[in-house]
Amino acid sequence: MSLIRTSALRLLVGASLFTFSVNFASAQDAQTLLEQGMSAYHQGDYDLAKNKFREIVSSNPANADALQMLHNSEDALLELLVAGGEFEAFAREILAAARTEGRETMRDEAAAASAAEGCFSDNYADRSQAIFALSQNFGPFGAVPLVNALGDSNESKRLAAVYALSRMGSNAMLPVLAATHSTNVEVRLGTLHVLNALSHGDSRGAARILDMAQNDENGSVQAMASSLVSGGDAASAMASQGMSYFNHDPKLGLASVENYGVLWTIDGRNLQAYDLPQEVVELEMAKHCLLRAMELGANTGSELALVYASEVAVLKGLVKGGSDLEGQLTAQNNALLTISHEDINQGLHNAVAGNHIAASEVLISALDGAGGKEWSGLQTALASSVPSVSHSAAVALAHQGDYSDAVINNLASALALDAQRIVHIIDQDDNRASALAADLAAIGVDVIRASDGANGLVNMNLGINVDAFVIADPLTDLYASRVIKSLRMDPRFGSTPVFVYSNEQNGDLDAEVVESLDAATISAAFMDLDAERERYIAIASSAAKGLAHAAHDGYGAAAVASMTAALSRDDSIAKYAAHGLGFAGDGAAVTPLTDLVADTGRSATVRAAAASALANLYARSGVANVDVEVFQSAMMEGDAELAEACARAIGVMAGGHLSAGVSVQ
Numbered sequence: 134m135s136l137i138r139t140s141a142l143r144l145l146v147g148a149s150l151f152t153f154s155v156n157f158a159s160a161q162d163a164q165t166l167l168e169q170g171m172s173a174y175h176q177g178d179y180d181l182a183k184n185k186f187r188e189i190v191s192s193n194p195a196n197a198d199a200l201q202m203l204h205n206s207e208d209a210l211l212e213l214l215v216a217g218g219e220f221e222a223f224a225r226e227i228l229a230a231a232r233t234e235g236r237e238t239m240r241d242e243a244a245a246a247s248a249a250e251g252c253f254s255d256n257y258a259d260r261s262q263a264i265f266a267l268s269q270n271f272g273p274f275g276a277v278p279l280v281n282a283l284g285d286s287n288e289s290k291r292l293a294a295v296y297a298l299s300r301m302g303s304n305a306m307l308p309v310l311a312a313t314h315s316t317n318v319e320v321r322l323g324t325l326h327v328l329n330a331l332s333h334g335d336s337r338g339a340a341r342i343l344d345m346a347q348n349d350e351n352g353s354v355q356a357m358a359s360s361l362v363s364g365g366d367a368a369s370a371m372a373s374q375g376m377s378y379f380n381h382d383p384k385l386g387l388a389s390v391e392n393y394g395v396l397w398t399i400d401g402r403n404l405q406a407y408d409l410p411q412e413v414v415e416l417e418m419a420k421h422c423l424l425r426a427m428e429l430g431a432n433t434g435s436e437l438a439l440v441y442a443s444e445v446a447v448l449k450g451l452v453k454g455g456s457d458l459e460g461q462l463t464a465q466n467n468a469l470l471t472i473s474h475e476d477i478n479q480g481l482h483n484a485v486a487g488n489h490i491a492a493s494e495v496l497i498s499a500l501d502g503a504g505g506k507e508w509s510g511l512q513t514a515l516a517s518s519v520p521s522v523s524h525s526a527a528v529a530l531a532h533q534g535d536y537s538d539a540v541i542n543n544l545a546s547a548l549a550l551d552a553q554r555i556v557h558i559i560d561q562d563d564n565r566a567s568a569l570a571a572d573l574a575a576i577g578v579d580v581i582r583a584s585d586g587a588n589g590l591v592n593m594n595l596g597i598n599v600d601a602f603v604i605a606d607p608l609t610d611l612y613a614s615r616v617i618k619s620l621r622m623d624p625r626f627g628s629t630p631v632f633v634y635s636n637e638q639n640g641d642l643d644a645e646v647v648e649s650l651d652a653a654t655i656s657a658a659f660m661d662l663d664a665e666r667e668r669y670i671a672i673a674s675s676a677a678k679g680l681a682h683a684a685h686d687g688y689g690a691a692a693v694a695s696m697t698a699a700l701s702r703d704d705s706i707a708k709y710a711a712h713g714l715g716f717a718g719d720g721a722a723v724t725p726l727t728d729l730v731a732d733t734g735r736s737a738t739v740r741a742a743a744a745s746a747l748a749n750l751y752a753r754s755g756v757a758n759v760d761v762e763v764f765q766s767a768m769m770e771g772d773a774e775l776a777e778a779c780a781r782a783i784g785v786m787a788g789g790h791l792s793a794g795v796s797v798q
């Protein structure tokens with residue numbers, strides 16, 4: 134377990150300082166089990182210890198009960214955190230439950246300012262107690278009054294603030310990093326002292342220190358920063374830190390317990406938090422670092438493209454869920470489009486390689502129609518094993534006039550796309566996860582994988598709906614129960630099927646517990662698609678349109694069977710399939726096209742497309758055997774578009790003149 138995670142989680146133990154009400158019977162039962170588990174752990178009976186801990190988890194202890202356990206057994210939980218494996222997962226379960234109890238209280242600025250006064254006491258014991266209470270009760274929000282004090286005219290107060298921030302550990306890291314951008318020189322100098330102290334357990338400030346050493350406008354700040362680093366390139370360091378945030382690096386990324394849905398900004402000495410969706414906090418942090426690296430001369434265009442695309446995907450999901458973020462979504466998408474297409478192309482390569490499905494689709498859309506160039510990233514995406522990625526790439530390539538066999542065959546396959554079904558697999562067993570993913574891909578299901586609970590929860594918010602979750606229990610960092618609780622809190626996943634791998638007693642899980650699983654079992658549990666999940670129709674419609682253009686240019690013969698089958702699909706798909714058959718079809722297409730013209734249950738638009746296709750088919754090959762009465766009957770229904778298409782078909786096929794006169798009523 135990394136130092137940063139240990140440090141960040143250690144700060145949670147003080148949550149017991151909050152006032153709370155406890156179900157004493159429940160808390161006592163959990164406490165007894167914990168003591169029994171720790172006794173077995175210390176005696177080396179790890180199986181018994183795990184069973185005791187699992188019993189606590191399966192009893193679903195209330196948040197207040199978890200706080201009581203922290204209060205009584207802080208050292209035991211910290212010992213388990215360091216132990217790793219399932220012991221760490223258990224400790225994280227209790228810490229996560231306890232953290233929920235006091236999250237809102239942390240943002241009381243007035244209370245934090247009052248509590249911070251004790252950090253400047255002349256009495257060491259009082260000062261230490263105040264720092265501990267400030268950090269535990271207010272987390273990073275406790276840093277606000279201390280950062281303000283970094284610019285105080287009283288040197289002893291400035292030094293006390295530096296000391297207090299340094300003792301807050303990782304809780305202070307993000308606010309202090311924001312404070313390094315203060316226009317106040319004393320504040321910037323103070324932040325360097327703090328970052329130097331924090332660096333022993335949290336090295337996320339290293340890139341910013343190097344940046345200040347090489348680029349700060351104040352000589353004193355530069356000199357001090359230079360004394361803290363041994364050299365290197367600031368631009369490269371900032372770029373690397375940005376990608377660490379994006380990739381959820383266990384040491385240099387953002388811990389889930391640090392994500393309060395805020396970022397920080399500073400005006401002089403006044404540090405402020407501003408709200409944003411929790412799902413994009415880490416992406417915004419990555420973006421800020423990459424933009425700074427670009428300012429310093431690094432070429433971070435492709436990395437920025439990947440980050441922007443991921444953020445667009447997340448925002449799309451939030452908007453679909455009802456969040457009022459349309460303006461933010463538009464702004465991020467437009468910012469992505471201003472990146473050079475060479476960098477977007479490389480970003481697509483990276484997205485496909487990293488299995489960033491949602492970002493890949495956004496980047497494909499960004500490249501679609503980009504000057505008619507055959508971008509190599511689209512070819513890479515075309516070869517993806519993820520159906521939605523490969524189909525989207527095929528559509529984009531067809532728009533550029535690429536009618537290669539690979540593109541045509543892919544478009545033909547997309548016509549039969551029944552739905553974009555997505556399953557999340559969260560499992561550290563790579564062999565088991567890979568086998569199930571391959572089984573699902575074989576039936577056209579997209580799979581998003583994670584090997585731990587933290588990344589699984591991040592994937593959950595990547596802007597794509599989910600048809601099922603498959604979760605191992607326990608994971609390396611969480612119990613399945615914790616993951617399930619989190620996903621059930623999202624209105625998108627309130628009734629989504631969840632399968633849990635386990636042969637243990639799991640308690641009352643809102644999931645189906647299985648020892649083994651296959652694609653058929655999962656697909657049988659899929660729910661009906663709602664209106665938001667009709668994106669597959671758009672993909673198939675775009676594929677049909679691409680095939681129609683390909684057929685017009687003489688490249689659609691290989692897809693005739695698929696286009697014929699697609700006549701029974703949604704009208705937005707069938708109309709383009711009909712157009713394509715008019716240019717590439719043969720005698721086998723005549724009957725299904727004729728049946729479509731005669732089908733009064735279909736829209737006039739798709740029936741008109743079928744009539745036009747028959748006309749084109751006859752004009753091109755002379756192959757047609759259509760009862761003219763079918764056209765005549767359709768003409769009498771009163772729809773102008775359908776009547777015109779049928780009249781043209783009759784004329785092209787020499788079906789006989791239908792006279793019309795003019796009269797004035």
